Amino acid sequence: MIFLTEPIETSAQYLLNDSRQLTSPQRSIFFAIKGPHHDGHQFIEALYRKGVRQFVIETKACNDSLIKELSKMKDCSIWQVENSILALQNVALNHRKKYNIPVIGITGSNGKTIVKEWLSTLLANKFKIVKSPKSYNSQIGVPLSVWQMNDSHTLGIFEAGISRPDEMENLEKVIKPTLGIFTNIGSAHNEFFPNSVAKIREKAKLFANSDALIYCADYVEMDEFIKQEFIHENQRCKLLDWSRVLSSGIRVDWQIEEDGTSIQVIGDKELGTEVWESERYKTHFKDEASLENITHCIISMLHLGYDFYEIQSRLHSLRPVSMRLELKEGINDCYLIDDTYNNDLAGLTIALNFLGQQTQRQKKVLILSDLLETGITERNLYQQISQLIIEKNIEQVIGIGEVISRNKDLFPNALFFRNTPEFLESREISQFHNALILIKGARRFGFEQIVHKLVQKTHGTVLEINLDAMTNNLNYYRDKIGQDTKIMVMVKAFAYGSGSLEVANLLQFHGVDYLAVAYADEGIHLRQNGIYIPIMVMNPSPADFEKIVTNNLEPEIYSLRILKAFSEFIDHQNRVAKIHIKLDTGMHRLGFEKKDIPELIETLRSNPNIWISTIFSHLVGADEEQFDDFTRSQIRLFNEMADPISAGIGYSPTRHLANSAGIARFPEARQDMVRLGIGLYGVAVTPHDQINLQTVGTLKTFISQIKTIPVGETVGYGRRGKVERETKIATIAIGYADGFDRGFSRGVGEVLVNGVRCPVIGNICMDMTMIDITETQAQEGDEVIIFGKDLTIMELAEKIQTISYEILTNVSGRVKRVFYQI
Incomplete structure (x- = not known):
């Protein structure tokens, strides 16, 4: 097998790092990344079958099995690299070199995405802007953002975030900002740095070659570092530091008023900004975080040559930024995906990928406004959108806006409306049933009116579930247990109150091995709504056996009585079923005792139609140090009971014993699989784990x-x-x-x-x-x-x-x- 080597030269339109986000196989290059939670090399063959013909693989993943697999793939370009993420960054870096346009680079602890979005809105009258979609600011997100640049763009706005040392230097090479904005410094990711100055030093690397840097000098450590250390590394960088309390630099005054805030910016002669003294800018925002972000934006506009009147007129267009994709229950048994802040091609692709992850309903609907400020010719843009919609299997499209309506010939069987009121007055708004509806529109189209019309009405108290935080927590525990240990996640009791179907859908997307529910009806509900991964039912009754087997659920068997009842049912039905054997090692709730083992083995051996999928037990006090000796005795007893079962039936079922507390405190209890419960939802038993978990x-x-x-x-x-x-x-x-x-x-x-x-x-x-x-x-x-x-x-x-x-x-x-x- 002969591999290509860097530099990677590709005509691909899409840089792909997640096989589940495949959009256009013939126009994609896949970067296989071997990480702590997933190995992208496992999905190369499947992507090849779908039509992908360009791959980047890592040397450390090239075992005999992979090389044999790759040798069967014809007409492919395969690059072998040491690190696929660095290779992805290098591809974007070489792409960035083609464009000599101003680029604004933004970093900081908070406010990066809001400043980026507000600047995009404020500067759109003079520039064709390319920007980071959503909060794409990571080692992978930055190169994917910069890859969007094309000949039509006249300004780039990209954010960059880091969580550990030695990450920003690579991002700086990809973004190459000419103007930098350092929003602020806070406590996020402190655990990875010896002190806050070290974190400031790392973030400031983004501006190593910038012509100018905007920041608030009221963050004392940041100001001292920039003026005492940073400026000596980049002496040509113009420091546009502003303060509400210092007499030097750019002075800023906020006056909170009844209907908002007035902001005055007074320049500094030494900085060459004395001409910035002006009347007061008016904004309806009052909170300090928003005012800080707006001040960064105002100074950016002044630096770019806007005058007072231009800035003031543009400030009126600012609205709170909701960068979230929200999944809500809708009327007529529908689900809504609310993404109504802005609309560009990258954001649409992200939203369609999120829609594709959902399995709650088969029918998928897209309500789409005109796309604004894309930098792509109109016909080419809507051709790309049409292709995206086809590839994502969208059944129904509703286009709203003059521009998308002009291109309606590209969307067969779609419906079009000139504006949002026209759609709201039509019969179509009440015709949706049992569907997943993505509502994706630019702010000026007022799509929140559509959401309000379609959302299921309840009282104003809401429980917000952060799916990103849940994913973080899942991956944290995956990293803790290692790739060789399977994971079962508890979604009983409405997923601990969080919403069993939506949580199960996320877990299925991220490839967990098992789900666990308390009762058969919970599992049936998941099966009826697109959940296909194995599900264990922890408290089955004989009355549920038919439903359990019909819906491919797997019962927990905890006594000789229920085992014999289930065996008789299986024999009578002439079916094959998987079960889970529960052992009582000290909880004394449900489970076989040690004295039951001989009869248990005899019964299992007498019914070949029953397959034991797992053997498990439950730790009583793994979260409390005072019970550690008892926990260790449980682990010993579990193995003493499980060993003869495996020997007696002639094979070794998967074993699981550790709950969330057991995962954290007893590595020896992890066995073949663990059961993750409360830890998924952000609650840990050790301070170290709690620091690494996020609130869900x-x-x-x-x-x-x-x-x-x-x-x-x-x-x-x-x-x-x-x-x-x-x-x-x-x-x-x-x-x-x-x-x-x-x-x-x-x-x-x-x-x-x-x-x-x-x-x-x-x-x-x-x-x-x-x-x-x-x-x-x-x-x-x-x-x-x-x-x-x-x-x-x-x-x-x-x-x-x-x-x-x-x-x-x-x-x-x-x-x-x-x-x-x-």
Whole structure:
């Protein structure tokens, strides 16, 4: 087998690193990446069968089996490299060299994506812009972003993020920014750096060859590093540092007003920016994070030659940025994917890929607006979109806008409307049934009106599920257990309150080995909605055997009684079935005891139609150090019981013993497979694990009404909330019927309002709760966080002496779940 070597020269249109995101095989080059969680080399043959003919492989993956596989593939170009990610970056780097246009590079701890999106909106009147789609700022995301550049573009805006040392240098080579923006510095990824200056130093490498750098000098460590160290490395870089408190540099003043904020920017003679002194810019934003981001944008525009009046007129177009793809339940048994902030070709491709991951409904619908500021000729653009839609098997397309309507001949059997009101007034808006609907539109088309019309109406309390965080947690545990250990994930009890179908769909997409549910009906629901991976039913009953076998579910068998009943059922049906043998090693809940083993083996051997898929048990106290000796005795007993079973039946079923706590604290308990439960949802038993997990669920509600209560009055049922001072209270739209436990009444519980902790006052009602907001500024309609990243379920559980599981699973079914991916 003869491989090509770098440099990689390709005419491919698509750089592909995930086989599941294949769009156009003939126009794709696949970079096989061998990582800690997945090995892309496993999917080369499947991609070849689908038509891909260009591959990049890693030397370390070239074993005899792979070389034999590759030798059978004809008419292919295969490059062998040391590192596929570096090869991907080099391909993008060589592509970037073709274009001599200004490029804005953005990094920082927060605000990168918002600044990029706002700058794209603000500068669109003068430039044809290419930018990072969504938050594509990683070692892979940056080269994929830069690959979009073409001859029509006059400005690039790319963000770059790093989490570890020695990552930014490669990204700088790919982006080569002429103007840099360092948004801010925070605590994210601190664990990978000895101190914050080391992290600033790494991020600042993005600007090693930039002509100018914009940053806020009020971040003292950042300012000191840039002026004392960075500027000596890049002496020609013009520092456009701004401050609200320092007298040097560009001075900025924010004045919060009733209807928004006025921002004044006063230049510095030494910087050559004294002409920037101006009237005050007006914006409707008031929060500090947004004002910081807007200030970066204003100074960028001033640097690029915009005058006050141009900037002010453009600022009026800014809106809050929602960079999330949100999955919501819709009317008529539909699911909606809400992506209504902006619309470009890269973003559309990402959204269509997300749509393709969903299996809840077979029929797939796309509601699409005109694409704006793509830098591609109109006809070519809509030809590409048409091809994308065909390849993604979209059954129905609705186009909204004058431009897409002009190209309707490219979309057979599609419907077109000139604008959003015309579509909303048509009969089509009520005709969707049992479908997955992607709603993808540029901001000016107001597609949020379509979402509002189609979303299932519930009260305003929502549980937001971060699918990216869940993926992070899954991969963290995968890395911990290694590639040789399988993983079963618990999705019982509505996936711990998070939404079993949506969670199962994500897990299936990421290739987990097994799912586990408590009851047969839970498994049947998953099967009926496109979940095809193996599912274990943990509490089957004889009445469910027919449904279990018919739906290809696998029952847990925990006693001789139920084993014999299932054996008789299988014999009578003349079927073959897989089962899971549960052993009792100390939980004393369900499971075979040691004395049952001989009869268990005899019964299993007498029925060849039953295949034992796994043998397992459950650790009682793996999360508590005081029970470590007992846990180790459980591990020994499990093996003592499992060994004779394997010997007696003549084969070795998969063994699993470790739950989330066992995975963390007892490597010897991991066996052939582990069962991941609460860890997937962001709760760990060790501080080290907790640092590496991300918050998955955020429970939110809103303020319904605000009142001021005089001293001596009481609040709520039973007059239990006595007011000791003049108190401002807010009534929020959540109660114990929604899962906000009554134990949080009378000051035990707190909620977050605009970042301030506000105690519960009085007794929690069925549908409402009153809180004391005297210490914060709030208005009716403001968002209230019940639990999330800054007020964790672990903290809530501790307040009422319960466990995190109960806080999660108590969230009522009437609370709307919104699933999102960044």
